[in-house]
Amino acid sequence: MTEEDGKTQGMKVLGILDIHNTPCAREAILHGAAGSVAAGLLHFLATSRVKRSFDVGVAGFMITTLGSWFYCRYNNAKLRFQQRIIQEGLKNKVFYEGTDLDPTLKKTGDK
Amino acid sequence: MAHPAQLGFQDAASPVMEELLCFHDHALMIVFLISTLVLYIIIAMVSTKLTNKFILDSQEIEIVWTVLPAIILILIALPSLRILYLMDEINDPHVTIKAVGHQWYWSYEYTDYENLEFDSYMVPTQDLTPGGFRLLETDHRMVVPKESPIRILVSAEDVLHSWAVPSLGIKMDAVPGRLNQTAFIVSRPGVFYGQCSEICGANHSFMPIVVEAVPLEFFENWSSAMLEDA
Numbered sequence: 494m495t496e497e498d499g500k501t502q503g504m505k506v507l508g509i510l511d512i513h514n515t516p517c518a519r520e521a522i523l524h525g526a527a528g529s530v531a532a533g534l535l536h537f538l539a540t541s542r543v544k545r546s547f548d549v550g551v552a553g554f555m556i557t558t559l560g561s562w563f564y565c566r567y568n569n570a571k572l573r574f575q576q577r578i579i580q581e582g583l584k585n586k587v588f589y590e591g592t593d594l595d596p597t598l599k600k601t602g603d604k
Numbered sequence: 605m606a607h608p609a610q611l612g613f614q615d616a617a618s619p620v621m622e623e624l625l626c627f628h629d630h631a632l633m634i635v636f637l638i639s640t641l642v643l644y645i646i647i648a649m650v651s652t653k654l655t656n657k658f659i660l661d662s663q664e665i666e667i668v669w670t671v672l673p674a675i676i677l678i679l680i681a682l683p684s685l686r687i688l689y690l691m692d693e694i695n696d697p698h699v700t701i702k703a704v705g706h707q708w709y710w711s712y713e714y715t716d717y718e719n720l721e722f723d724s725y726m727v728p729t730q731d732l733t734p735g736g737f738r739l740l741e742t743d744h745r746m747v748v749p750k751e752s753p754i755r756i757l758v759s760a761e762d763v764l765h766s767w768a769v770p771s772l773g774i775k776m777d778a779v780p781g782r783l784n785q786t787a788f789i790v791s792r793p794g795v796f797y798g799q800c801s802e803i804c805g806a807n808h809s810f811m812p813i814v815v816e817a818v819p820l821e822f823f824e825n826w827s828s829a830m831l832e833d834a
Contacts, residue, residue: 510636515629551644
């Protein structure tokens with residue numbers, strides 16, 4: 494996301510990722526943190542291996558973060574696509590209203 | 605527009621720039637995850653003396669550090685290619701404008717209109733009106749209709765220049781003897797600033813680009829007024 498006037502400066506994780514102003518970033522990292530703790534803890538309870546449990550925790554963080562990020566961004570992209578279709582439809586409705594090309598007339602079978 | 609100490613992009617004013625911002629966020633998330641992994645490995649390596657001390661040959665790790673970067677590169681390359689081809693598309697432009705770079709100003713020719721051409725010089729600091737931006741304002745703005753596909757032909761008269769407007773996601777080199785073309789749609793009315801982005805001589809920093817997007821009706825009024833003045 495951008496950082497133009499009026500917006501909060503945002504918190505940058507590792508100095509690169511602006512989690513305040515990037516859609517889905519905050520949720521992805523929170524899900525990643527939860528996934529990391531869950532994976533690490535479960536592995537530790539099952540095996541009692543400390544070092545390996547940390548490794549599994551980090552792997553869990555990466556997988557959960559990436560999964561949550563893609564899921565959220567994909568849904569946003571779908572919404573944006575629908576929004577564009579609706580905007581186009583609204584514009585066309587104004588153009589075609591009352592003419593033979595009016596799509597609402599075709600559907601109802603008035604013509 | 606740009607502001608001091610800015611690290612990120614400007615707000616998008618065209619669909620292509622929106623896509624570029626999305627791609628930027630996507631790449632940044634991948635960079636963040638790579639940094640996290642590298643940081644973790646560094647901490648793991650320096651905090652113990654015993655990790656993998658006797659490894660001489662390990663096919664598993666070789667496979668992991670070959671396949672993983674390949675997957676990461678694919679995850680970055682595919683959306684990047686998509687935007688690259690999206691930017692190349694020029695569909696039935698409503699207006700064609702020729703921007704020619706000179707040492708050190710831009711000139712614009714509206715080829716759909718007879719004789720509509722003008723030079724666009726930077727406004728010196730002492731001549732700025734209140735609220736004007738230093739080193740960014742021009743005496744004549746390039747006015748375009750909003751929500752219309754605009755084709756821009758970029759060339760140069762003398763040396764290399766580059767016609768760039770970050771909010772619109774455009775940067776096109778202006779090469780003498782060569783005509784480059786690109787297209788954009790401005791999605792909202794406004795004034796968008798850019799600067800020459802190819803070192804072109806002593807006053808390279810003093811040949812800004814100003815694009816003013818207005819509704820079609822105002823664009824027609826502007827073009828009529830410009831033609832009357834010519």
